[in-house]
Amino acid sequence: MPSGRRSLLLLVALAGCVAAQAQTSSYGIGRAATPEEVQAWDISVGPDGKELPPGSGSAKDGAVIYAQKCAACHGQNLEGGAGPRLAGGQGTLTSLQPQKTIGSYWPFATQIWDFISRAMPPNFYNRPVPPDQKLTHDQVYSLTAFLLYRNGIIKEDEAIDAANLPKIQMPNRNNFVPARLEDVLDYRGKRACRFGTCP
Amino acid sequence: MNSKQSGRRRFLKDSALLAGVAAGAATGMIRSASGQETARETMDWKVGYQPDVPEDLRKYGQPSRYGTLLRTYNPARRATDDMHTPIQDTMGIITPSSLHYTVCHGSAVPDIDPREHRLLIHGMVDRPMIFTMEDLKRFPSVSRIHFIECAYNGSPPERKDPDATVQRTHGPTSCSEWTGVLLSVLLREAGVQRGASWIIGEGAEAKMRAKSIPLEKAMQDAIVAYGQNGEPVRPEQGFPLRLVSPGYEGPHNVKWLRRIKVGSQPFMAHADNPGHTALRPDGKGRWFQFEMGVNSVITFPSGGQRLSSRGFHEITGLAWSGGGAIRRVEVSTDSGRTWKDAVLEGPIHRIAHTRFRFPWSWSGQEAVLQSRATDERGDVQPSLAQLEKVWDVNRDYWLALRNSVPQFNPIQSWKVTKEGSVGNAIWEA
Numbered sequence: 179m180p181s182g183r184r185s186l187l188l189l190v191a192l193a194g195c196v197a198a199q200a201q202t203s204s205y206g207i208g209r210a211a212t213p214e215e216v217q218a219w220d221i222s223v224g225p226d227g228k229e230l231p232p233g234s235g236s237a238k239d240g241a242v243i244y245a246q247k248c249a250a251c252h253g254q255n256l257e258g259g260a261g262p263r264l265a266g267g268q269g270t271l272t273s274l275q276p277q278k279t280i281g282s283y284w285p286f287a288t289q290i291w292d293f294i295s296r297a298m299p300p301n302f303y304n305r306p307v308p309p310d311q312k313l314t315h316d317q318v319y320s321l322t323a324f325l326l327y328r329n330g331i332i333k334e335d336e337a338i339d340a341a342n343l344p345k346i347q348m349p350n351r352n353n354f355v356p357a358r359l360e361d362v363l364d365y366r367g368k369r370a371c372r373f374g375t376c377p
Numbered sequence: 378m379n380s381k382q383s384g385r386r387r388f389l390k391d392s393a394l395l396a397g398v399a400a401g402a403a404t405g406m407i408r409s410a411s412g413q414e415t416a417r418e419t420m421d422w423k424v425g426y427q428p429d430v431p432e433d434l435r436k437y438g439q440p441s442r443y444g445t446l447l448r449t450y451n452p453a454r455r456a457t458d459d460m461h462t463p464i465q466d467t468m469g470i471i472t473p474s475s476l477h478y479t480v481c482h483g484s485a486v487p488d489i490d491p492r493e494h495r496l497l498i499h500g501m502v503d504r505p506m507i508f509t510m511e512d513l514k515r516f517p518s519v520s521r522i523h524f525i526e527c528a529y530n531g532s533p534p535e536r537k538d539p540d541a542t543v544q545r546t547h548g549p550t551s552c553s554e555w556t557g558v559l560l561s562v563l564l565r566e567a568g569v570q571r572g573a574s575w576i577i578g579e580g581a582e583a584k585m586r587a588k589s590i591p592l593e594k595a596m597q598d599a600i601v602a603y604g605q606n607g608e609p610v611r612p613e614q615g616f617p618l619r620l621v622s623p624g625y626e627g628p629h630n631v632k633w634l635r636r637i638k639v640g641s642q643p644f645m646a647h648a649d650n651p652g653h654t655a656l657r658p659d660g661k662g663r664w665f666q667f668e669m670g671v672n673s674v675i676t677f678p679s680g681g682q683r684l685s686s687r688g689f690h691e692i693t694g695l696a697w698s699g700g701g702a703i704r705r706v707e708v709s710t711d712s713g714r715t716w717k718d719a720v721l722e723g724p725i726h727r728i729a730h731t732r733f734r735f736p737w738s739w740s741g742q743e744a745v746l747q748s749r750a751t752d753e754r755g756d757v758q759p760s761l762a763q764l765e766k767v768w769d770v771n772r773d774y775w776l777a778l779r780n781s782v783p784q785f786n787p788i789q790s791w792k793v794t795k796e797g798s799v800g801n802a803i804w805e806a
Contacts, residue, residue, distance in 0.1 A: 271660035
């Protein structure tokens with residue numbers, strides 16, 4: 179058989195395979211993840227906070243942990259140092275030296291929990307961290323409460339947990355464009371604006 | 378059949394070699410006819426050999442010790458190992474992997490054993506899946522040339538210095554051929570559920586940096602890449618796995634990728650906000666901008682370089698757009714009064730660096746050189762004055778601003794003095 183026709187037939191056969199695979203959506207490669215594996219890996223906490231684990235903490239507990247584990251980089255008074263400033267900055271966003279802090283800029287309280295739990299204290303060299311040195315969920319709630327308290331957003335004795343954290347209204351929440359998260363994709367579809375093409 | 382062919386090929390190759398040797402000998406004879414001494418000096422110079430190189434480095438192959446290209450640290454972020462690509466020296470459109478810019482966001486490069494590495498895909502999918510590196514390489518693959526650019530490339534603080542080089546002003550953009558499996562293939566494998574509209578990609582470094590990406594983009598052209606320029610992705614670029622989201626701001630190209638979650642809203646990771654939102658002059662934050670705007674810059678002649686003499690010089694540079702292929706680049710040598718089309722070097726790849734060239738004869742007079750790119754959607758790179766009008770700010774605003782500005786892509790100006798030295802003139806033009 180001429181090699182041209184043979185490869186054409188092969189191509190048709192292959193196309194058939196691909197079409198069949200598209201229907202069943204399966205190359206049969208990889209394996210199913212167990213619910214336990216997913217739970218262990220899934221550390222993302224979105225703005226509605228539905229992924230938040232059980233636990234709670236208050237600013238009073240958080241202050242102790244902050245002094246031990248955070249103050250060296252972020253300062254005794256959250257003024258910053260090797261790490262960024264964590265409070266203040268209100269009224270600076272329109273200035274020539276804006277300070278984007280939790281109180282002045284962050285739109286969702288759940289972000290504080292997500293960031294502390296995944297990335298703090300910093301581990302620059304990616305060294306293994308012994309389990310007993312990792313922050314517990316209660317400790318993360320306590321630190322979150324402490325930062326919210328020191329930014330004037332909650333009271334010192336207010337306990338923070340999975341139910342009330344997502345409901346906290348952050349001061350700068352309504353200062354973003356577009357305002358609603360639901361509109362981000364629509365907005366993009368219309369190609370209305372990029373920073374470079376409109377203010 | 379094969380051995381016969383290779384035998385013939387070898388014969389042809391040997392013949393070509395012989396012809397080459399003959400030609401070389403002939404050249405040598407001509408030279409020796411014009412002076413024995415000169416020919417010997419030339420030959421002696423040619424037979425110099427490289428100093429001892431350890432065998433493993435020899436096996437990989439090293440650049441010449443003469444004129445090795447180097448990245449430079451971003452002076453503002455030296456502690457985090459952020460480095461800029463020497464785009465004034467790189468040639469063509471591909472950035473050598475060693476010279477790809479790096480921004481590591483407070484994380485040293487992790488050392489990941491690919492045999493241990495896994496990618497989890499879960500969330501709003503019918504079948505949460507785990508893939509090994511071996512699994513991922515079994516899927517149908519693609520190799521595509523795309524740039525990756527820091528969202529803050531070309532930001533006002535980087536362009537303030539009149540002596541700034543183009544490596545300083547525009548160095549955080551690099552272009553590679555990325556090889557991997559399309560993310561759409563993996564997402565179909567897991568079965569994306571109705572109502573899903575976002576994904577989040579997460580890295581395996583200790584900081585587990587993450588970025589939300591629209592599902593539409595993930596399905597369109599995102600690549601789960603294990604190859605860069607023909608070899609495994611470099612550790613500082615995400616080895617063993619990097620999510621390449623063509624044309625999107627740097628953080629969407631998640632390094633050390635280990636997890637993708639599908640959801641119905643952005644996850645609001647630190648890199649989503651406050652990390653990569655643009656602060657408007659009125660204090661409002663513009664979040665989720667995604668695509669890098671159309672951009673270009675002249676890399677020769679550029680800041681810190683010097684024209685050796687009057688006469689012919691080829692102006693050259695790079696153009697790119699997060700929105701597609703570059704359609705046109707215009708060059709001005711008179712501070713933007715007149716513009717002429719530059720030649721684009723083909724083939725032109727979608728969402729990739731595109732090399733432009735423009736023949737120029739320098740009269741020895743002062744000249745301001747600019748380039749202006751247009752992409753396939755018709756987006757035109759703005760001038761600084763146009764940006765100022767849109768933003769309702771004056772020139773002093775940029776110079777006084779202490780913070781970086783993402784998506785800042787106005788036309789860059791290089792001034793050539795009568796002496797031939799070249800400097801940054803964006804604020805004068």
